[in-house]
Amino acid sequence: MSTATGHEKALDEVLSATALHAEHTDAAAEFPTAALDAMRATGILGLLVPTQHGGGGGGLGDLVDMTLRLARVDMSVALIFAMHCQQVMAVVRHADGPLAERLLPALGKGNVYLASVTTERRKGGSLLSSESTARQDTGTLSIDRDAPIVTGGQHADAFLITTLAPEATSPSQVSLVYARRDQLTIEIRGGWQPLGMRATQSVPMRLTGRVPADQVIGAPGRFHEIVAPTFGPLAHIGWSAAWLGAATGALSRILHHIRDTGRSQFDPSSELLLTRLARIRGRLDLVNALLRHTVAAVQSAPDTAETSTQLLINNLKVQAAEQCFGAADEMVELVGLRHGYLRSSSLYLERVFRDLRSASLNYANDRLLLVNGALALRDRQVNLA
Amino acid sequence: MDAAFPDLLKPFLKYAGTQPITSEASLHELGLDSMRAIELLFAIEDTYGVSMPDELLTDRTFATAGSLWDTIESLRGRTA
Numbered sequence: 001m002s003t004a005t006g007h008e009k010a011l012d013e014v015l016s017a018t019a020l021h022a023e024h025t026d027a028a029a030e031f032p033t034a035a036l037d038a039m040r041a042t043g044i045l046g047l048l049v050p051t052q053h054g055g056g057g058g059g060l061g062d063l064v065d066m067t068l069r070l071a072r073v074d075m076s077v078a079l080i081f082a083m084h085c086q087q088v089m090a091v092v093r094h095a096d097g098p099l100a101e102r103l104l105p106a107l108g109k110g111n112v113y114l115a116s117v118t119t120e121r122r123k124g125g126s127l128l129s130s131e132s133t134a135r136q137d138t139g140t141l142s143i144d145r146d147a148p149i150v151t152g153g154q155h156a157d158a159f160l161i162t163t164l165a166p167e168a169t170s171p172s173q174v175s176l177v178y179a180r181r182d183q184l185t186i187e188i189r190g191g192w193q194p195l196g197m198r199a200t201q202s203v204p205m206r207l208t209g210r211v212p213a214d215q216v217i218g219a220p221g222r223f224h225e226i227v228a229p230t231f232g233p234l235a236h237i238g239w240s241a242a243w244l245g246a247a248t249g250a251l252s253r254i255l256h257h258i259r260d261t262g263r264s265q266f267d268p269s270s271e272l273l274l275t276r277l278a279r280i281r282g283r284l285d286l287v288n289a290l291l292r293h294t295v296a297a298v299q300s301a302p303d304t305a306e307t308s309t310q311l312l313i314n315n316l317k318v319q320a321a322e323q324c325f326g327a328a329d330e331m332v333e334l335v336g337l338r339h340g341y342l343r344s345s346s347l348y349l350e351r352v353f354r355d356l357r358s359a360s361l362n363y364a365n366d367r368l369l370l371v372n373g374a375l376a377l378r379d380r381q382v383n384l385a
Numbered sequence: 386m387d388a389a390f391p392d393l394l395k396p397f398l399k400y401a402g403t404q405p406i407t408s409e410a411s412l413h414e415l416g417l418d419s420m421r422a423i424e425l426l427f428a429i430e431d432t433y434g435v436s437m438p439d440e441l442l443t444d445r446t447f448a449t450a451g452s453l454w455d456t457i458e459s460l461r462g463r464t465a
Contacts, residue, residue, distance in 0.1 A: 172414050306443070381439055
């Protein structure tokens with residue numbers, strides 16, 4: 001049984017809180033605190049923590065199912081959830097020893113919201129290097145981290161922060177450090193007024209503080225060993241699920257509209273209507289197939305760093321971003337100005353369109369295409385994963 | 386390692402600085418990413434007259450200067 005169906009009641013609560021406030025959080029660019037409160041109260045934030053630590057025992061497929069459902073209603077909430085799960089999975093798979101013993105039961109309760117601090121001013125979203133130094137003395141690690149974009153940073157209970165390892169001799173010796181909110185001094189250094197994804201409230205922040213030196217996830221300076229098997233795949237799979245869910249929800253609302261209250265404005269024998277619908281549906285089927293296949297490939301691959309698997313994971317991100325935004329664009333064309341362009345429409349396609357415009361920029365497609373071009377040159381046989 | 390090999394590597398290692406490149410040096414830590422790795426591959430094939438089979442184009446082959454040199458040596462041995 002999928003955990004998404006096993007957690008149906010919890011999901012319903014989160015969806016109700018999301019639906020009630022989504023219009024406001026988008027308009028005001030405010031974090032969806034009611035949805036987050038519902039996620040904490042229902043414990044679904046612990047979805048990916050193994051049951052022996054009190055968590056939901058869910059896997060990648062469950063993360064995808066939940067994210068798809070949330071995104072049908074609000075892509076910002078879905079993205080917040082998926083990114084939290086990416087952080088949790090990093091802890092589940094890579095924390096060990098006393099740190100794992102402390103963290104996993106806490107995360108398993110599902111009331112701790114974990115935010116990700118990986119962006120830096122000069123390197124953008126590039127994960128594998130850092131310019132922020134951490135100092136280590138007498139068993140503590142001093143953090144001073146300036147991050148231009150921290151999704152949900154104002155509301156997170158704890159953070160996973162990338163920073164240079166204390167003894168680093170190269171900018172690529174990055175550590176992933178866990179820090180609770182009460183271990184840090186947090187300064188919000190600017191506002192958040194974007195085109196879409198407004199409810200993620202991804203503000204610039206400076207985080208300073210001291211944490212016990214054992215709060216490093218995985219080996220110090222070896223964050224790249226977390227990226228290839230966990231951080232990268234979870235990001236691309238989680239984001240793609242959020243984008244597909246948002247486009248799927250929009251198409252569903254349009255179809256209800258055409259079959260119901262909007263009936264008189266559409267002619268079911270119109271070839272233009274039918275071919276547009278078919279193309280939109282086709283884009284969603286393509287992304288869904290690629291998403292499900294990538295999840296299966298990641299779960300069965302002995303080494304996700306292997307070239308063909310890396311290519312597949314990156315291609316999922318690029319294709320999902322392009323196809324889901326393309327689908328939203330065609331949906332606007334299909335329903336026209338009133339329901340496709342006005343904020344007042346109950347179909348809220350205008351919001352989905354703005355939200356999905358971020359997809360190609362959220363870890364830029366251009367950057368991933370360069371990587372994939374280089375990887376493609378490694379595989380003359382073209383072994384498709 | 387061939388004395389000239391570190392000099393061949395250097396332009397592809399953005400964090401190499403002026404320190405000598407030892408055979409244990411992690412190429413990732415010296416700044417080799419997947420895009421630079423493919424440029425380095427072409428340079429190696431041109432310089433040493435070898436052709437790296439696809440199955441050797443892994444992170445393990447490119448892990449350290451020494452692992453990469455060993456791969457080149459084994460390929461040269463094959464063609465010799």
